[in-house]
Amino acid sequence: MLNYEKRDGTVYVRLDGELDHRRAGEIRAELDGLIADPSVKRLVFDLNGLEFMDSSGIGMMIGRYKLMKNRGGSVAVMPGGRRVERIMELSGLYEIIEKMA
Amino acid sequence: MLNYEKRDGTVYVRLDGELDHRRAGEIRAELDGLIADPSVKRLVFDLNGLEFMDSSGIGMMIGRYKLMKNRGGSVAVMPGGRRVERIMELSGLYEIIEKMA
Amino acid sequence: MKTVNEMRLDFRSRPENEALARMVISAFMMPVNPTLEQLGDVKTAVSEAVTNAIVHGYRDRKGLVRMRAWLQEDGELLIEVCDKGCGIENVAQARQPFFTTMEGSERSGMGFTVMESFMDSVDVVSQVDNGTIVRMRKRLTPALCLMRDA
Amino acid sequence: MKTVNEMRLDFRSRPENEALARMVISAFMMPVNPTLEQLGDVKTAVSEAVTNAIVHGYRDRKGLVRMRAWLQEDGELLIEVCDKGCGIENVAQARQPFFTTMEGSERSGMGFTVMESFMDSVDVVSQVDNGTIVRMRKRLTPALCLMRDA
Ligand SMILES: Nc1ncnc2c1ncn2[C@@H]1O[C@H](COP(=O)(O)OP(=O)(O)O)[C@@H](O)[C@H]1O
Numbered sequence A, B: 001m002l003n004y005e006k007r008d009g010t011v012y013v014r015l016d017g018e019l020d021h022r023r024a025g026e027i028r029a030e031l032d033g034l035i036a037d038p039s040v041k042r043l044v045f046d047l048n049g050l051e052f053m054d055s056s057g058i059g060m061m062i063g064r065y066k067l068m069k070n071r072g073g074s075v076a077v078m079p080g081g082r083r084v085e086r087i088m089e090l091s092g093l094y095e096i097i098e099k100m101a
Numbered sequence C, D: 001m002k003t004v005n006e007m008r009l010d011f012r013s014r015p016e017n018e019a020l021a022r023m024v025i026s027a028f029m030m031p032v033n034p035t036l037e038q039l040g041d042v043k044t045a046v047s048e049a050v051t052n053a054i055v056h057g058y059r060d061r062k063g064l065v066r067m068r069a070w071l072q073e074d075g076e077l078l079i080e081v082c083d084k085g086c087g088i089e090n091v092a093q094a095r096q097p098f099f100t101t102m103e104g105s106e107r108s109g110m111g112f113t114v115m116e117s118f119m120d121s122v123d124v125v126s127q128v129d130n131g132t133i134v135r136m137r138k139r140l141t142p143a144l145c146l147m148r149d150a
């Protein structure tokens, strides 16, 4: 159960609850079905509703970034809470993925 | 930290959170200080805010009932949620303590 | 019957661990989406058994309480609460409503009765000076098809 | 240093038990009134260590993960996460940021880095084919004078 919106070639995903290794696997499975559609050019993760994230979330986002990049698409992130952002910064993810204001 | 009100010889106690053996001991200690005052003639427990209660709550209420009865006072209960009331009924407490509407 | 998930929690006989045991059993049940009703019933029964281990088994002395739990494929939850405390001389008597050996401490004698009322079955095995095991079962619906097997 | 409370949780190497371990460590900390900040930090570190035991230690095979925790009188929390899995050949290398042996599974290699960042100290003891122990410490304030000793 992914909370998303598809509009003008962009998939917006609003992540919520606890993003751990278990949940990352579920998100990946659902998301890869969605972005298999070649008209999808951009993927946006909204982390604002996340209550918890560990490094499994980083792995999941890097994986989707590679997929999108391989086909000339892009990935962006709308930042989450303090601890989530600390993990994002630790991982240097914002050096390769756009951080939206 | 007991949520109570003292008015016209009656002490109203609004129980909240989880009433287990640990909490029952705390409530007892605080309450017996309060009702040590001889002008207190009636003790009312409001169970409506309780999220959890086990049989330790029954023991605590029976104990206060005995104290109040010994000095010619009375005890009443304003009922709580479904599971709390099931325990109250199981214990037959309403056969000795007044149940308020 | 196949076990889908299992856990074991050991903790000290301290009053604050009554709440710990309740939270742990809730968290253990969570993946099978129990109803609030079932969660509340099981938490209440666990609270009674753990309190008994602390209050009666160890009589407020230091000791370890063990809670084990199993989720079975058919949707049944099994819980065991064990202590290595003083044990129960007469289990049948102890299980009677209102029977308590701790009048002074304001125990109501309703612990076993509450466990029986909220669970499908309650078994008690006890030996004087050797401790007590309380085994409880409750069928949770819907069945465990929601869980992947690992 | 005197231990005020302690617990041990054994559970199967199943993904849903990552959430179980996080909830249990939160519940264990609760009596000392941790800040939300501390709760979140510790949950994150525990999540990393437990996920590693399941994903790397047991490589999704069946096994038992053990989490132990101690609260010390001076307000320090100790946590140990153990598995009897494959072990780590080179611990120093494994702790490097971005190092992972599971590229295909989308692990980021940031697990140990996150643990180090959120806890005061992280020790890793591991033996190939014998398993791994991760020991973490974090000072919680205010001190434990709030707790009665039992
Ligand atoms: N784990 C235990 N160890 C020793 N005695 C126990 C244990 N559990 C129950 N008992 C005995 O059984 C009696 C009845 O228990 P219970 O129905 O829970 O009522 P209560 O806890 O209010 O006394 C207790 O008073 C005690 O004598």
Ligand SMILES: Nc1ncnc2c1ncn2[C@@H]1O[C@H](COP(=O)(O)OP(=O)(O)O)[C@@H](O)[C@H]1O
Binding pocket: A055, D048, D052, D053, D054, D056, D057, D058, D083, D085, D086, D087, D088, D094, D095, D096, D099, D100, D101, D102, D107, D108, D109, D110, D111, D112, D113, D132
């Ligand atoms: N419990 C464990 N058992 C075996 N190997 C482990 C364990 N924990 C970590 N490792 C090894 O250390 C590496 C780095 O771990 P970590 O920093 O958590 O990153 P990640 O989990 O993303 O791979 C892992 O890829 C794995 O090879």
